[in-house]
Amino acid sequence: MKKELLVPAGSMESLKMAILNGADAIYVGGKKFGARAYAKNFTDEELKEAVKLCHKYDVKLHVTVNTIVYESETAEVLDYIDYLNSINVDALIIEDIGLIKEVHKRYPNLALHSSTQLHTFNLDQIKFLESIGVTRCVLDRELSLDEIKKLNTKLELEVFIHGALCISYSGECLISALSLNRSGNRGECAGLCRMPYKLLKDDKYIDLEDKYILSTKELNTSSNIKDLLESNITSFKIEGRMKSPEYTGFITYFYRKLIDNYYKNKSTKIDEIDNKNLLTLYNREFTTGYLFNNTNILNMKTPNHQGIHLGNVIDVNTKFITIKLDEDLTQEDGIRFTKDNKGMIVNFLYNSKGLLINKANKNSIVKLDNKLGIKSLGEVRKTISKELNDSLNKIPKRYIDIEMSLTIKDDTLTLVVKDNKNIITKNSNIVSIAKNAPVTKESLITHLTKTHDTIFNVSKITIDIPNNIFIPMSKLNELRREVLNELEVLRSC
Numbered sequence: 001m002k003k004e005l006l007v008p009a010g011s012m013e014s015l016k017m018a019i020l021n022g023a024d025a026i027y028v029g030g031k032k033f034g035a036r037a038y039a040k041n042f043t044d045e046e047l048k049e050a051v052k053l054c055h056k057y058d059v060k061l062h063v064t065v066n067t068i069v070y071e072s073e074t075a076e077v078l079d080y081i082d083y084l085n086s087i088n089v090d091a092l093i094i095e096d097i098g099l100i101k102e103v104h105k106r107y108p109n110l111a112l113h114s115s116t117q118l119h120t121f122n123l124d125q126i127k128f129l130e131s132i133g134v135t136r137c138v139l140d141r142e143l144s145l146d147e148i149k150k151l152n153t154k155l156e157l158e159v160f161i162h163g164a165l166c167i168s169y170s171g172e173c174l175i176s177a178l179s180l181n182r183s184g185n186r187g188e189c190a191g192l193c194r195m196p197y198k199l200l201k202d203d204k205y206i207d208l209e210d211k212y213i214l215s216t217k218e219l220n221t222s223s224n225i226k227d228l229l230e231s232n233i234t235s236f237k238i239e240g241r242m243k244s245p246e247y248t249g250f251i252t253y254f255y256r257k258l259i260d261n262y263y264k265n266k267s268t269k270i271d272e273i274d275n276k277n278l279l280t281l282y283n284r285e286f287t288t289g290y291l292f293n294n295t296n297i298l299n300m301k302t303p304n305h306q307g308i309h310l311g312n313v314i315d316v317n318t319k320f321i322t323i324k325l326d327e328d329l330t331q332e333d334g335i336r337f338t339k340d341n342k343g344m345i346v347n348f349l350y351n352s353k354g355l356l357i358n359k360a361n362k363n364s365i366v367k368l369d370n371k372l373g374i375k376s377l378g379e380v381r382k383t384i385s386k387e388l389n390d391s392l393n394k395i396p397k398r399y400i401d402i403e404m405s406l407t408i409k410d411d412t413l414t415l416v417v418k419d420n421k422n423i424i425t426k427n428s429n430i431v432s433i434a435k436n437a438p439v440t441k442e443s444l445i446t447h448l449t450k451t452h453d454t455i456f457n458v459s460k461i462t463i464d465i466p467n468n469i470f471i472p473m474s475k476l477n478e479l480r481r482e483v484l485n486e487l488e489v490l491r492s493c
Helices: 012-020 044-056 071-086 097-106 123-131 145-149 175-180 222-229 245-263 272-281 386-392 441-448 473-491
Strands: 004-008 025-029 060-065 091-094 111-114 136-138 156-164 199-201 204-206 218-220 235-238 308-316 320-325 334-337 342-345 349-351 365-369 378-384 400-409 412-418 423-428 456-464
Touching (some): 004 012, 012 044, 012 245, 025 044, 044 060, 044 473, 060 071, 156 222, 222 245, 235 245, 245 386, 272 308, 272 386, 400 441, 412 473, 441 473, 456 473
Parallel strands (some): 004 025, 004 235, 025 060, 060 091, 111 136, 136 156, 156 235
Antiparallel strands (some): 199 204, 308 320, 308 378, 334 342, 412 423
């Protein structure tokens, strides 16, 4: 069975990016009961729209209801789930065991996925979850691939393969709840693991050069995609409902390309340009994590996005910063000065002679206004690429393959269109005897396959017509549009 690429979306813009860049499934949260309370998230009406949009493209929509539910919220959360079921979401991701049991009792055919917040890591837990109606188990991030392979279960298994890691066991972190009364199991994690800390030993502070002692790197298993695809894992999950639409679009494209290459017997080696773009978009340094027995998961230097090496400050004064570039730099790029730990957007960019320019090539020397009070020489990193973001905002097209057949019998034209689950048949009396030039099969194919202003691509077409007939092409085009509009509506259910 082909593996599922499951992508996060924190907004409608991100959802569209995920769909059009090739996601098999998308997970989102509503305004309540989701473990990302501070993401933009989706209103009830937006969730309804999201279901329709996903289903047009054969993409599944999973909705997170993955917080612990208080007794006083029972009626509210069940009303919410009634609504989610009514709009045909494909699955719910749930943490609360009592809620799983109640929802399964109400809707035995609704797919229920146990959240990674349940900290599921052994077969006994999986058997229990199966007994209460769970259809898919989202395993915790602490398991290795070797351990996962030993889980002999009929349940689908879902695993995080990219994105932020938690320093604690999945679903077990209490630091935010105990310190600030903001529980991660209520979607309100304050991210205290990303803060600097002092280390105390025998009542004395230890002098640490790197102070972010709880901050983890980003998980990135792209170099191990072949091993993952050949495992018993059903769904490959990417973290990032708080990330930008540009990031969502790229990370979907990135893993879609690797997965498709595997199934086409092509190389799964990471493209150098893709890897550079990935680093530029978001990284806290990367690790393959516990999934591949890598315990080096901490980046204690900084919790921030690292970007890529841009160049070095070679001179600085109160007015200008002079940089020797090792990469191209464009006006409106974002940069960070490593030693001063300060960042800025490049609003004004000057060449070595002090003339304003909008782009400088690598190996050149540029000047920037010293509006941050930078004092140190040393490394500069690029954290935002305007050119990359502009390219990612050019939304790609994604088409659904359909088959068409056109036949004419007894002066009646019959057009049949089918996708992977629907068949639409339309009859029309637009056929007459040709007075001059009869219609040709080639002409009919040309007009019927003009579908790229829709979501459809005609992958196969058959024409069976008698000789010496005439069909008004305007009427045929109208019939084609009518059929495709009807098919699109059907797919939205």
